[in-house]
Amino acid sequence: MRRGEYKVPGGKLVVAEVEVDDGVLARVNISGDFFLEPDDALGRIDEALRGLPAETSGRELAERIEAATTDAALIGFDARSVGIAVRRALGASTTWSDHSFELIQAGPLQAYQNLALDQVLVEELGAGRRGPMLRLWEWAESAVVLGSFQSVRNEVDLAAAERRGVRPVRRISGGGAMFVEPGTSITYSLYVPATLVDGMSFEQSYAFLDDWVLGALESIGVSATYVPLNDITSPAGKIGGAAQKRLAGGAVLHHVMMSYDMDADAMTDVLRIGREKLSDKGTASANKRVDPLRSQSQMAREDVVTSLLDYFRSRYTTSESKVRSAEFARVEELVESKFATKEWLHRVP
Structure with a gap:
């Protein structure tokens, strides 16, 4: 599993663990010290990202997450921050x-x-x-x-x-x-x-x-x-x-x-x-x-x-x-x- 992190300025930490198989995201586990309601929204985020090509842009990742969490409250983070953490896990984004x-x-x-x-x-x-x-x-x-x-x-x-x-x-x-x-x-x-x-x-x-x-x-x-x-x-x-x-x-x-x-x-x-x-x-x-x-x-x-x-x-x-x-x-x-x-x-x- 590859790991990427993103600390939202003024917000919470988002951690992405991803596994790539044949160029697609085979496993995705999102975690962090953020708040999320309802609980099952976390599983929906993981599921929304599985199967996507590893080269998917951060914007496209965020769009998939937003579509899967229309009824959810993301507190201390947002869909873009999850996309950034995933891209960092994949080596497509860098950190300081x-x-x-x-x-x-x-x-x-x-x-x-x-x-x-x-x-x-x-x-x-x-x-x-x-x-x-x-x-x-x-x-x-x-x-x-x-x-x-x-x-x-x-x-x-x-x-x-x-x-x-x-x-x-x-x-x-x-x-x-x-x-x-x-x-x-x-x-x-x-x-x-x-x-x-x-x-x-x-x-x-x-x-x-x-x-x-x-x-x-x-x-x-x-x-x-x-x-x-x-x-x-x-x-x-x-x-x-x-x-x-x-x-x-x-x-x-x-x-x-x-x-x-x-x-x-x-x-x-x-x-x-x-x-x-x-x-x-x-x-x-x-x-x-x-x-x-x-x-x-x-x-x-x-x-x-x-x-x-x-x-x-x-x-x-x-x-x-x-x-x-x-x-x-x-x-x-x-x-x-x-x-x-x-x-x-x-x-x-």
Whole structure:
């Protein structure tokens, strides 16, 4: 019997034991610390999966389970999580422990360079020239970073941005605009193979890839939770948000920006929807700073970054790495041909 496990973020553990005979699932036993009513629904889940081809996708597995449990209550797990556990048992999906992560800190970069480096590194992973990576960003300038599909004129007061020296830029992932100044945020990117999020919905993959950072924040006294689809929040207000881009070659870019000590007045001046963003962060007045990480941890930003990295090292297999010279050369090419061009910035006017 092959064994696979999946711990639902914020939920329960699902264990799948499967036996394959002539390319089909001959035996399937699902177990875990979840809750399920009625009792006989567990046998129906096992039976629904028997006889399926071993290459059945996670989505198809989930559909079979859902059809077999229409009258059941699945508590602490769902049909997708069972499919993920089965796919892991079959070796079609991977877990964190299956990978070694390269840790990269490239130092302060211009906004264009940071965004271009994201594209370069995820493409390097997809091409097989890199393994999975975690990169901690540093910013050499203030910027407002638009999601790939956002309108410049709807999101940014360009006159205010110019007056304050804030560079408008556009990233390759979707989601909302982010305002950043040097030393006021903590930004990181995960570059992982699609096998790590195999069978997961987008919502599940967001929570799954950021589960480690919730533990890291808790270790420094910050009470953080994940709010679907892509927000990290706390009792003091929103801490940050995530965005994701999946490449056809099987590589996933997942990046997060968290507020350490943000100038709320500058943000509301530059972002047209700044006041709405502040209300989401629990801030009534623009004439103050948004600082959930600084105020809750009582730590310097550099110490918070060090603590996050130490927590990641303690949880996963890691090695220290650097951006390669050929990768930096590709970054500069992309800055000139794409990220610094008006065509890219204004592709959605």
